[in-house]
Amino acid sequence: MNSNHRYLVILLRCATVGTSLMATCTILGWLLKYSFYGIDFTDESSYLVWISNPFIYSTSVTQFGFVYYPLYIILGGDIAELRQANIILTFVLGWGLAYTYLVALSPELKRGRLGLHVTAAGLATSSLILFDTWLATPSYNSLALQSLMVAAIGLLLADKGISVKSLVGWTTIGIGGWLAFMAKPSTAVALAVGMLVCLLVSRKFSFRLFLLAAATAMGLLLLSALLIDGSVSSFARRLQLGVDFARLIGGGHTVNQILRIDNFRLRTPGQLAILSILVAALVAIWGSLSEKPKGAIVSVSVSFGFFAVTALLALGQVHKTAGLGEFEGLLIFGVVLAAALTGFIFGGPKPLKSISAAQWATAILFLGMPHIYAFGTNRNYWENGAWACIFWVLAGITLLRPVVRGRRSWSFALPLALATQMVTAILLQTGLEQPQRQTQPLRLNETNLEIGPHRSALVLSAGYAAYIADAVAAAQSSGFKFGTPVIDLSGQSPGILYAIGAESIGQAWTIGGYPGSLKLAKAALEHVACEKVAAAWILFEPGGPRSIPVELMSSLGAAFPEAYQQAGTWRTAAGAGGYDARRTQELYKPTAPSEAMSACQAIRAKEMK
Structure with a gap:
């Protein structure tokens, strides 16, 4: 390839980097803007009541109110700022997880760090799908996802040997486990089982370091019990009463009801949408890998198409929703399958051999993480688990290991990041156009009102x-x-x-x-x-x-x-x-x-x- 062609390919690749970066900023700005809009009088308002003064309640299964209470105080009870903090925290943790995982998949990577960061940020926008019903106020749902991302970062850093990185990793696993328990004990139990199996299969398990993680989690839980109820026995009684109360209401939270296998059904439009994303992403990646001007132009064109959809939705130029039904969140599998097929098609003659047992174990755990997240809810596990779909995305990314090993750069995966951003925007559009238990799209709200004891300004x-x-x-x-x-x-x-x-x-x-x-x-x-x-x-x-x-x-x-x-x-x-x-x-x-x-x-x- 002559120098002019090489410069053109590099220029087009830089354009893709810039496009993905703009898409990330656009999605974040979109959500932060609408943090001032709307309110749900039931679920979301109960979260506000909880975190505003959690100490007046003597029974609870979830303790998210106590975890977020300091944030409520720091922000002066401002509802919009609480939402913004929750959005930013979720994204930052998602970015940290995606970056850590990409580095773990390519430890030999010495160049292309900008592409690595931008790709990770683009993939991390999938964590924001949590807000696709527009319940952005901190809740047990957001804490559960944040806890799983913290624990997953710890898993990626942890190792069998003793080093600063490994010690930080095991400690972080403990922190993630504690947060999961404070969000949903059922999720914490499932997480503990999944983590233990993954550590054993990946040969990272060390009994001494496992004790460090357990001691971290138990120490934080003990401290929480003392701060919340003054004693371990009172805290245990709080939890037991919470479980008893869940049985009283008859809402589907008994042990027999949560131990189940749910099904999902994608209608034809949903299947076609997934197939379209899959094909478009594969074409864009093929062009990115071709190293030829024509291929680069194809890749940039498709990638810009992904960005155009994201921008049109975020800038309010399109007001329609996908209308794919309750399992709309499974649209992300267009990206997941594209990543997996990329590994098989472009990963060389024996692509799977370059993926280690530890990486396979992590990928399988990540495939199960959305169900770990949903475990214990009375909603369909596939529908609810889609809020944690960042783990499905990263599981698919695992199969890119042989490709990145040969390319020694993550820039080729930018079309996948842009496809992820497009899917995220499509799903968020549903929440902003059809916010839960609200009568109109948020963009139509025009009445300013200050509500609550802290006079939070909202547009309703x-x-x-x-x-x-x-x-x-x-x-x-x-x-x-x-x-x-x-x-x-x-x-x-x-x-x-x-x-x-x-x-x-x-x-x-x-x-x-x-x-x-x-x-x-x-x-x-x-x-x-x-x-x-x-x-x-x-x-x-x-x-x-x-x-x-x-x-x-x-x-x-x-x-x-x-x-x-x-x-x-x-x-x-x-x-x-x-x-x-x-x-x-x-x-x-x-x-x-x-x-x-x-x-x-x-x-x-x-x-x-």
Whole structure:
């Protein structure tokens, strides 16, 4: 190849690097911008209630509220900044994981570091698929993914021998295990099994260093128990009660229900989309590997096509969604399969022989990581696991080992990074156009409103803004003070409680609509002091689809509504809680708290006999 052709190939390769870098920045800027938009009154709001004051709850299976509580304090409770911090943290960990894995696959790599970093960043955008329903506030879902990425980074650094790198790796595994337990104990158990098997198969296992990881995890867990509950026994009781409460509600979280194998079904449009991504990515990689101007032009053209889709979506020029159904997240397999086939096609005569046992073990673990992430949920494991699809992407990247070994550069994989970014943008578009339990695309929100005790500024739909403003005005005009305890009988309004500055007692979300909702609400409030129960105001939704029966109050010693005075009323917004019909909500304040407290104490004294 003459010098002019060589310069052209280099120039086109640099253009691909710049394009991927722009795509990464575009996706991040897109999400950070919309961090100020929208709010879900149920799940997301319960996360806010949890992390704003987790210490008032005596039972919980997940402890994410305690982990994120310092972040909440540091950011002054600002909702948009919490979302932005969560997005940035998730991406940075994804970037760190992707970079560490690419380095582990190519330890002999001495040049092309820019291509390595940019490729890793592009692949890391797949971690942001976590937000494809637009629940960006820190939660047990985000903590679970972040914990798995931390543990995976530790696994890649860990070795059988004792060195600074290995010690850091084993310690990081322990930190990841602790975080996984704080997010979802079921995920932590599955992670421990997967990690142990992987370490044994890859011949990295060292009993002494395993003890270091275990001691790190147990030490952090012990410290957490002392900081949260003051003793290990109280913390254990918290967890046990959390498990018992999960059984009460009947939401599909029993051992028999979580030990299952789920299926998935991709409709024809989804299959065709995966095939299209696969073929386009293979063509782009072929062009990148050809070292000829025509091949480089083909590669850049396809890569720019990937970027064009990403940019058009992120810049708001396209408002349609993919519409591929509940298993839309499996679209990422177009990239995974492209990476795997690249290894087979371009990896030489015996491509698999250059992949070590340790690398195979890691790839297999990464294939299972999304299911480890989803383990314990009542949602379909494939649907839920797609939020951790960065591990599927990296598992596919493993088969590029023979190619990168021959090329001694990761630049050829940039089309895969751009394809990953395009899939990420397509999936995020669904969340921003159809945010969970919100009535319109976020881009149509135009009403600015400050909500909550820290007056967080958000841009909401007119209906949602009016709903919150009416509730806040009614509460304030009735003399409601920030921090006043409230029992939510609507079964679906943690967002309203957070907006008016209430203390949601018993549970962060007194959830209705399940067979055991009443039993759960009663059990949770039995762990709240009678003084607080008696002083609590009531949020009531007559005939609401998820309303908690009023008999809950009589079981606590309070006569509702006889011993309460209506303090305010307002109408819900259409779409709030996922229901189109507008409903009436009523706020009541107690008129005889001393009598209610005495009755509550009498009931509990009788139950203790």
